[in-house]
Amino acid sequence: MAARGLAKSTVVGTNRPSRPSDGPDTAALGEAWRLMHYALRAVIAEPDRILATRGLTRMHHRILFFVARAPGMSVGALQGTLNVTKQALNAPLRQLQTQGLIDLSKADHDARVRELRLTADGTALEATLTGEQYRLFAEAFAAAGPEASKGWQRVMRALATQAGMP
Amino acid sequence: MAARGLAKSTVVGTNRPSRPSDGPDTAALGEAWRLMHYALRAVIAEPDRILATRGLTRMHHRILFFVARAPGMSVGALQGTLNVTKQALNAPLRQLQTQGLIDLSKADHDARVRELRLTADGTALEATLTGEQYRLFAEAFAAAGPEASKGWQRVMRALATQAGMP
DNA sequence: AAAATACGTCAACGTTGTTGACCTATCGCC
DNA sequence: GGCGATAGGTCAACAACGTTGACGTATTTT
Numbered sequence: 001m002a003a004r005g006l007a008k009s010t011v012v013g014t015n016r017p018s019r020p021s022d023g024p025d026t027a028a029l030g031e032a033w034r035l036m037h038y039a040l041r042a043v044i045a046e047p048d049r050i051l052a053t054r055g056l057t058r059m060h061h062r063i064l065f066f067v068a069r070a071p072g073m074s075v076g077a078l079q080g081t082l083n084v085t086k087q088a089l090n091a092p093l094r095q096l097q098t099q100g101l102i103d104l105s106k107a108d109h110d111a112r113v114r115e116l117r118l119t120a121d122g123t124a125l126e127a128t129l130t131g132e133q134y135r136l137f138a139e140a141f142a143a144a145g146p147e148a149s150k151g152w153q154r155v156m157r158a159l160a161t162q163a164g165m166p
Numbered sequence: 167m168a169a170r171g172l173a174k175s176t177v178v179g180t181n182r183p184s185r186p187s188d189g190p191d192t193a194a195l196g197e198a199w200r201l202m203h204y205a206l207r208a209v210i211a212e213p214d215r216i217l218a219t220r221g222l223t224r225m226h227h228r229i230l231f232f233v234a235r236a237p238g239m240s241v242g243a244l245q246g247t248l249n250v251t252k253q254a255l256n257a258p259l260r261q262l263q264t265q266g267l268i269d270l271s272k273a274d275h276d277a278r279v280r281e282l283r284l285t286a287d288g289t290a291l292e293a294t295l296t297g298e299q300y301r302l303f304a305e306a307f308a309a310a311g312p313e314a315s316k317g318w319q320r321v322m323r324a325l326a327t328q329a330g331m332p
Numbered sequence: 333a334a335a336a337t338a339c340g341t342c343a344a345c346g347t348t349g350t351t352g353a354c355c356t357a358t359c360g361c362c
Numbered sequence: 363g364g365c366g367a368t369a370g371g372t373c374a375a376c377a378a379c380g381t382t383g384a385c386g387t388a389t390t391t392t
Binding site for chain 1: 338341
Binding site for chain 1: 196315
């Protein structure tokens, strides 16, 4: 199951100085890939910086993110959502609790489950992080205009549905 | 440097069941973030699968990618491009060489430097991996139409330039 | 009372990348 | 020719992060 698809269009076994007859299409698509990388980096950079300030990592961010959107969710549910083991979740979760960003409390219906909720500080931090990302998106959309924004969504949706998107 | 921007719009300290008065803007922006994730996953999934088949990782892919686009580049240059230490580069590089995907040869002008080039097999694999990604982009662009594609680029460029894009 | 569930924790590993030290082969130059 | 700088390779110690596995505790279910 080796070479397939576009492979044929590339002359094999030679060492040309700078890809000759690749055509303009391939170049544009390569540019698309580059853009994805830089865009993602742009959106992630600031939150990461802020997180690092408090000695937190992207895992903490993920926790804050999901708990913010599903207050009262259980530890097990979060674990499933993040798709990690409970051991991997435990440490960062406890750190967040220690820093007073997240709150664990027994559920009414079942004293075994611990319900997760953001504290005021946690909510503020999460809003800052998410807000920073949203700001970048908002600026990019504003700069590109409403039509471009609509197009962006269409392409992204087409791209995303090729994976399994709910 | 704490809460700022959109943070204010979120009520702090309460635990509502499902984000109430966040407005449609925030929702759309959240959707944008989700789309980025799924789109990226979609584009990365296939190459990763193929790579795994040969016991290769994303690092190997990166090497193949850059060497394909700059044949004859030196090990040091590649190291700088990938922004890793030579020790981190050495192992995967040797594996690629062992698998006959990449070729190291002394440079004419300076026998100390080793010039990197893809072999026929390496070129084929790289083309397969990249081709797989390009196919997804091409399909998404085709499905969304040329106007949407143009818009996509505009937004992505706006987003990307907020980081440092060359 | 017994089995199952939700969570926490200790311990041993594996992966991946980093730093640091040291070695070889070359090149540039006085 | 000899010497310092450069390109590259390699060994070893370490750190971050996540995984598996094995237990322990509280609580619910049957």
